[in-house]
Amino acid sequence: MASYDAVVVGAGPNGLAAAITLAQAGRSVLLREAADTPGGAARSAELTLPGFVHDLGSAVHPMGAGSPFFRGLPLAEHGLRWIEPPVAMAYPFDDEPPALLMRSVDETVASVGRSVYRSLMAPLAKQWDALASDTLGPPHWPHHPLVLARFGIPAMLPATAFAQAVFGEPRGRAWFLSIAAHGPLPMSSSPSAAFGMMLALAAHRVSWPIPAGGAQSITNALVSYFRSLGGCLETGAPVGDLGELPPARTTLLDVTPRQLLRMAGDRLPAGYRRALTRYRYGPGAFKVDWALSSPIPWRSPECAWAGTVHLCGSESELLASERAPWEGRAPDRPFVLLAQPSLFDPTRAPAGHHTAWAYCHVPNASATDMTERMEQQIERFAPGFRDCIEARFVSSPAVLERQNPNLVGGDINGGATTLSQLFTRPTPRWDPYSTPLPDVFLCSSSTPPGGGVHGMCGYWAARAALAR
Numbered sequence: 001m002a003s004y005d006a007v008v009v010g011a012g013p014n015g016l017a018a019a020i021t022l023a024q025a026g027r028s029v030l031l032r033e034a035a036d037t038p039g040g041a042a043r044s045a046e047l048t049l050p051g052f053v054h055d056l057g058s059a060v061h062p063m064g065a066g067s068p069f070f071r072g073l074p075l076a077e078h079g080l081r082w083i084e085p086p087v088a089m090a091y092p093f094d095d096e097p098p099a100l101l102m103r104s105v106d107e108t109v110a111s112v113g114r115s116v117y118r119s120l121m122a123p124l125a126k127q128w129d130a131l132a133s134d135t136l137g138p139p140h141w142p143h144h145p146l147v148l149a150r151f152g153i154p155a156m157l158p159a160t161a162f163a164q165a166v167f168g169e170p171r172g173r174a175w176f177l178s179i180a181a182h183g184p185l186p187m188s189s190s191p192s193a194a195f196g197m198m199l200a201l202a203a204h205r206v207s208w209p210i211p212a213g214g215a216q217s218i219t220n221a222l223v224s225y226f227r228s229l230g231g232c233l234e235t236g237a238p239v240g241d242l243g244e245l246p247p248a249r250t251t252l253l254d255v256t257p258r259q260l261l262r263m264a265g266d267r268l269p270a271g272y273r274r275a276l277t278r279y280r281y282g283p284g285a286f287k288v289d290w291a292l293s294s295p296i297p298w299r300s301p302e303c304a305w306a307g308t309v310h311l312c313g314s315e316s317e318l319l320a321s322e323r324a325p326w327e328g329r330a331p332d333r334p335f336v337l338l339a340q341p342s343l344f345d346p347t348r349a350p351a352g353h354h355t356a357w358a359y360c361h362v363p364n365a366s367a368t369d370m371t372e373r374m375e376q377q378i379e380r381f382a383p384g385f386r387d388c389i390e391a392r393f394v395s396s397p398a399v400l401e402r403q404n405p406n407l408v409g410g411d412i413n414g415g416a417t418t419l420s421q422l423f424t425r426p427t428p429r430w431d432p433y434s435t436p437l438p439d440v441f442l443c444s445s446s447t448p449p450g451g452g453v454h455g456m457c458g459y460w461a462a463r464a465a466l467a468r
Contacts, residue, residue: 004029004246004247004249005028007032008022009251010253011032011038013458014461016038017458021458024229027466029230032234034239038233039056039216039218040406042219051349053347055214055339059215060210061209062199065202066132066454067136069454074225079221082210082211083341085209085344086306087307090308091175092299092381093171093174097300099112102203103207105121106118117166117172121197124197128202135449138447156190158192158193176196178310179195179310186322186323208307210341210345240262240263255406255442257446259405275427276426280415280421281408281416282364284361284366285362286410290355290392292353292390293390297383307344308339311336311380312334334362335360342355342356359395365398369396413450414450439468443457
């Protein structure tokens, strides 16, 4: 059996980032993936009908385009092309024009109404690169302390408090809360404002782009670059136990605590095992992909300019929807996060046809079928939507976990990002990527900075392994 300097288990964005970082340092690297196709949450497939390309996990990638690690790689040379819709995100209302998230801060402010948003966010948007380098990683002494302080003070607020302080009109508050709801944290908890701020700032820096051809294009570019460095990728190669791996000086695992417990077993000290069992997973996602005979017939035409549309209505409706999963309930009128990539990327569907992708939050491992409730919300803002549906593919939390075991109970963020798990995920350790096994490191979204297709967890884990 061949030996390597490093073996990385899991070829999602973080596993690929770890493998690339090690290969860039001149190490021999084997990357093993259980699925037949690499990518984890960044994969695409014909889920509904032939010719309709759907994203199995994430569809819109502000953090991918804005990632300090990905931006430093020659991914365009390996086939990755970003498409920027005219509007990053639209939030429609029942009886007034939608609020829009634009690349321009000024155009955004004009849409969301009276606020202090411009004075707070415009300077930070200009400092995105500095801010991202200091926030997308483990706790460390900041390279740009003034920028981090300007961001960090409001970011530590609950999203509800931030919205109340910044926006003078209900439409602005609902709009911001819908962005913050991407984060796996209740809106009334600190630091949920941080997720809304980061995603809004990313929009002003890189928009909310989609990859041409689907999320698989991100993975394909990363794999191509990894192989150009001499790396070896094996797919269809599940790992049930660490003892199954070939000899290596170090092992990096793109898995969550639950899988680590299964793979390492009694090799781990009892105290560390207990800490891993206490790791908390967040709400699940219920996802639906549609093949459509025509574009979604939005009542507000501005929604057809947006790659992403957030659907719920009033501020109170949104808060009730996002509170329900944390209380163990599926929301009656869910907040729906929808993407419509085929409007801007004709490779996603046959000529004249379209795709749509959407999910809502439900309790972890919920068995409630949310298809009807989600379609009612879309129909509310796009009368006639159901008449456009040619086929649908429904992904419950159980289906999402079967597709990708890291999505435990449908949790797409690798664990709840509560204040206690923000920087100390998965357990409190000086080096959050290390384990009690000196040659084994974690590189998944269950480590800082958490969920998202940005590769930063894998990058920092590889840096830790190289330092060791």
